[in-house]
Amino acid sequence: MTDVAARLADLRERDLHRQLRLVEGAQGPLVRLGDREVLLLCSNNYLGLADEPRVRTAAAAAALEWGAGSGASRLISGSMEPHRYLELELADFEGFPETLLFGSGYLANTGAIAALAGPGEVVFSDELNHASIIDGCRLSRAETRVYRHRDLDHLAWSIADADGRAALIATDGVFSMDGDLAPVAELYELARRHGARLLVDEAHATGAVGPGGRGTVAAAGLSGEPDVVVVGTLGKALGAYGAYVCADHETVDYLVNSVRPFIFSTALPPAAAAAATEALAVLRAEPDRIEKLRRNASVLRQALASEGLAVGDSQAQILPVRIGGAEPTMRLCELLLERGVFAQGIRPPTVPEGTSRLRLTVMSTHQPPELEAAARTIGEAARELNLATAERVAAPR
Ligand SMILES: Cc1ncc(COP(=O)(O)O)c(C=O)c1O
CATH class of the missing domain: 3.90.1150.10 (Aspartate Aminotransferase, domain 1)
Incomplete structure (x- = not known):
């Protein structure tokens, strides 16, 4: 054998x-x-946006106009209009200054977490977080402390015990296998008190939870907060493929310059970006x-x-x-x-x-x-x- x-x-x-x-x-x-x-x-x-006729048509039209693929990483052969347009629309929708597209939610989480925490620092992760968050923690080479599911006392104890090394709290907004919600407002409060950032993965919240489907961060009134990073996906409620990170301008500039799955991977196909743009328009209109x-x-x-x-x-x-x-x-x-x-x-x-x-x-x-x-x-x-x-x-x- x-x-x-x-x-x-x-x-x-x-x-x-x-x-x-x-x-x-x-x-x-x-x-x-x-x-x-x-x-x-x-x-x-x-x-129902993956099979929505307007979204399909937008994808087909973009493939005809812009081609089937994007050719290279955006840092090599440039952003295409469908990428940049979608980023501006998503930033507006999410209420953040800037957005950066990624090839998938898996790449966004692994890349962003590895960039935002590093050796000598500590990242805190809910025990039921998605595999892409877990793998991002591993790739960061920061110390990872897993806290009991949605347990704020456990997390508070663990942060206090980290002696000022807390860099990031990472959580699913809606937990992918359980459908329950992270206590985002309380997590933010803890992060702020300890000088850490909060990263919320809204993969299953976008289009489903919060005002106008804007997710758990918007529901907690934290859209646009400088210490909050939102990860969203385009392949779930938005019916297309790919993902995005919302943050302030400086953080996104840093991500462009440090996230390996962004730098070393071909950009989204224009058809996926155009499909997501149309899906977002349908979501807002309906x-x-x-x-x-x-x-x-x-x-x-x-x-x-x-x-x-x-x-x-x-x-x-x-x-x-x-x-x-x-x-x-x-x-x-x-x-x-x-x-x-x-x-x-x-x-x-x-x-x-x-x-x-x-x-x-x-x-x-x-x-x-x-x-x-x-x-x-x-x-x-x-x-x-x-x-x-x-x-x-x-x-x-
Ligand atoms: C919570 C969560 N985050 C991230 C991802 C990964 O997203 P993508 O499918 O775009 O790679 C998933 C997908 O299953 C997910 O459930």
């Missing part, structure tokens, strides 16, 4: 082997998987999409509760149904697919050991009756498989 075969065998043994599925069609509320049409309950296309998303999330939350399935502290469009083990989670996931519901099972290392789950995500384009029917299907399947879900509503928590 080769070493790779042995590693694969180990993953299979532990029910952690993952396989890609081929879906047909755009990321709408329904997709085809093989010979079956299924309700898509695991896409981050929260506002705030009812956000309202529909919120309504749909509460429809699904209530329908799951009627089935005895709780979703933890989720306050957003991400609704986790915790099962516990990886094997039963995937058994449930496969049974649901047979019954027309595509709700991907999420296992370690994406979530902590013993907390495998179905991560349900609603979109504004779902119809409430199909969400209610999906909840019934999930409840029936869980009962059939005799799954004691980790968080039954009736159980004491």
